[in-house]
Amino acid sequence: MTLPxxxxxxxxxxxxxxxxxxxxxxxxxxxxxxxxxGGGGYVPLxxxxxxxxxxxxxxxxxxxxxNSNSQSSFFAKENLxxxxxxxxxxxxxxxxxxxxxxxxxxxxxDDKDVNLTASLTHNFTTRLSFYASVxxxxxxxxNFQSNIGPTNxxxxxxxxxxxxxxxxxxxxxxxxxxSYTFERxxxxxxxxxxxxxxxxxxxYQNTLGExxxxxxxxxxxxxxxxxxxxxxxDTAPRDATIHFALAGxxxxxxxxxxxxxxxxxxxxxxxxxxxxxxxxAQVKIDYQGSNHSLTWITTYGVEQPTQTLAAGATTLRSGxxxxxxxxxxxxLKAGTFYHHEENxxxxxxxxxxxxxxxxxxxxxxxxxxxxxxxxxxxHADYEYTNQGSSGGTSGYSRNRYFGGLTYxx
Numbered sequence: 001m002t003l004p005x006x007x008x009x010x011x012x013x014x015x016x017x018x019x020x021x022x023x024x025x026x027x028x029x030x031x032x033x034x035x036x037x038g039g040g041g042y043v044p045l046x047x048x049x050x051x052x053x054x055x056x057x058x059x060x061x062x063x064x065x066x067n068s069n070s071q072s073s074f075f076a077k078e079n080l081x082x083x084x085x086x087x088x089x090x091x092x093x094x095x096x097x098x099x100x101x102x103x104x105x106x107x108x109x110d111d112k113d114v115n116l117t118a119s120l121t122h123n124f125t126t127r128l129s130f131y132a133s134v135x136x137x138x139x140x141x142x143n144f145q146s147n148i149g150p151t152n153x154x155x156x157x158x159x160x161x162x163x164x165x166x167x168x169x170x171x172x173x174x175x176x177x178x179s180y181t182f183e184r185x186x187x188x189x190x191x192x193x194x195x196x197x198x199x200x201x202x203x204y205q206n207t208l209g210e211x212x213x214x215x216x217x218x219x220x221x222x223x224x225x226x227x228x229x230x231x232x233x234d235t236a237p238r239d240a241t242i243h244f245a246l247a248g249x250x251x252x253x254x255x256x257x258x259x260x261x262x263x264x265x266x267x268x269x270x271x272x273x274x275x276x277x278x279x280x281a282q283v284k285i286d287y288q289g290s291n292h293s294l295t296w297i298t299t300y301g302v303e304q305p306t307q308t309l310a311a312g313a314t315t316l317r318s319g320x321x322x323x324x325x326x327x328x329x330x331x332l333k334a335g336t337f338y339h340h341e342e343n344x345x346x347x348x349x350x351x352x353x354x355x356x357x358x359x360x361x362x363x364x365x366x367x368x369x370x371x372x373x374x375x376x377x378x379h380a381d382y383e384y385t386n387q388g389s390s391g392g393t394s395g396y397s398r399n400r401y402f403g404g405l406t407y408x409x
Contacts, residue, residue, distance in 0.1 A: 054402025
């Protein structure tokens, strides 16, 4: 399936975005469909409400990992999903907002989670187009798909990734994308644990990017990209500037299968002395069939560390999402996400790799949705989490089972 031209003009930029945003949008979409919001692509405005009941065998998760007894509980979850979609016009607007309130019956804690993804594409002329994407989330659960904070701590936090870009076609085969990305991570200071996490993780990130894309053939495009990133922590002494020099290839293997490769060196300069040169690589494979789709994204590079004393974290992230329409009424969704990180320590003005504080995380989701009619849908879901650490922090494992009913207006 060939993408519309205005989407293709920003595609090289989107494919080179951090894995965080790509999977955040994917998770939000999965959440809305699990809540019964699927099929809203042809309806400008759609509102879905739903109620889930479930069981969690380790509610506090990482916060209780050091204890011998995990805290299990039954729970109820109320969902509200709003979608707005206006494609095929000079100005395209898309919106997905998800609100969840989870009440645990056997543990004295409740979760309030809100996610918002909005995008706008405007074509000024046949050559010039503007793209904006705003993603924001307030949640308590750790984020396994993003470099937000430690994955073994449940703590209320806010994060946002906002992208603005201009695409211009200089020649029939040559185009450029100028972009700006703003990111913010902020933890609540409600408890001793969240305050400590916030002191180590709260930060701003600003990134300027410039990329050139050359269409070698109808199926193959070459990309060259430069990024300049500034990281400013609220408290932690990890402020840094980073330069990326990247080259990539975008190739459509078949009508349904596309592969995107991007890689190159990154040069990180710390404000408090010390610098390092590290490789960065990204591989994305996307398959869109008639009744199923599969996306696999893997990145390797140095990210902001989740350990207090680390200067950086050499990280491998890999995630796979599958959507499969078994019948016209039954849909299967599955996802698995893995990440491994090795922390870097600053020693005498230089940054060196160290295995101290290394950790691995695995997150698996399975979901089955049955559409009863155009208003009602039922679903059943399972989530498995395993987080292990060889450093000073503890790991944990967790199973969540839940199902529910939704109504779409």
